[in-house]
Amino acid sequence: MAGGVIVGILRERHADHLVFRDGTKIFLPAKLASSQFALGTGLTVAYTLKKDGIKLADNIWRCD
16 A cells, blocks of 8 residues: 655644644554644654555654
8 A cells, every 4th residue: 555754733633533734634543642742743644545545644753
């Protein structure tokens, strides 16, 4: 499956996904918790693009 990297500012934080300032939604696997990221934080996310178009995070780093 294809994948990529997104760099952006966190706008919303939910139990199963994150939303960036530009509206991009990244879903989180059980191993990644959204609570560790404060709103407004710059993040880099490596993701896998699933067949249904969902972006599933593989790893997340802060852009401090």
